Amino acid sequence: MKEFDYRRAPDVPGALALLDDRPDARYLAGGTNLVDLMKSGVERPARLVDVRELPLDRVEPTPDGGLRIGATVTNSDLAAHPEVRRRYPVLAQAVLAGASGQLRNMATVGGNLLQRTRCAYFTDTAKPCNKRAPGSGCPAVTGEHHNHAVxxxxxxxxxxxxxxxxxxxxxxxxxxxxxxxxxxxxxxxGWFYLPAGDTPHRETALPAGALITGLTLPPAPVAARSRYRKVRERASYAFAIGSVAAALDVRDGVVRDARLAFGAVASRPWRARTAERVLIGAPATARTYADAAGAELAAARPLPHNGYKVPLMHNLTVAVLSELTGEAAR
Structure with missing residues (x-):
């Protein structure tokens, strides 16, 4: 590992100053992703600015009825927070599906937002990778890509x-x-993560040197009945090969509101807005759910070895929405 300078930030302005002084520095919170990438040589910061002790570790209500979540809230605390579990269960379920208890105890909300892909070509510095070395190529297109984007x-x-x-x-x-x-x-x-395009090394729209301080969840009554379902290749903790986050409001047999997002199918979390438009105002039936999934996945462009993700996501979407409808009927 390359030698680096380590500084502990006294406050938010101090953290910004420490990074501004060294543009090749990185913020460090839990380190569950960054330190691994430093060990493999993918990340080589000259300075780590430790922000773990900054006063950004609270989950608080907002005046409009939403929640504000600080950037250094651990994943464990986020998943266990009673208001998150009651009002946004899909979020608690997603966090619990993401990693082991040991990792959740260290990982933070801000760091989770910034974690980088686990593509084997990205993490192997002996291989070309446009995300790691712009202009070097993407060997996954013709190589190993069965877990990659559709x-x-x-x-x-x-x-x-x-x-x-x-x-x-x-x-x-x-x-x-x-x-x-x-x-x-x-x-x-929806604007935070950038599309891969021709500049996959630019992953977010954050300004240079910016420090994430937290996030807000707007009030969303539909989220009280929500679910996260993840498919992975082994029963123990592993990265998804496909996942669905869904929230559904069904009244009198009709979908009044719906939220849907897909994971592990794109370079960023994929908000399924086409599917949402099909769902809202339609009968709450498996046929509607299949039509919605099909409309969203019509844009899929699988590679030779990851085409299985299209029917997987179709079936997963129908299953999760059907389960939510069953709950609403009880």
């Missing part, structure tokens, strides 16, 4: 985003808050 990919990158939490946040219209030397800012999650 939606929104490009010839420059077919890797998928690894976060479970971010999929639920996409369905919930979360807003990411950050601080820069020029003042605070915010980004809706």
């Amino acid at each position: 939606l929104g990919a490009s010839r420059s990158c077919v890797a998928v985003h690894p976060s479970d939490m971010a999929v639920a946040l996409a369905a919930l219209d979360a807003v990411v808050h950050y601080e820069t030397a020029d003042g605070p800012g915010e980004l809706p999650l």
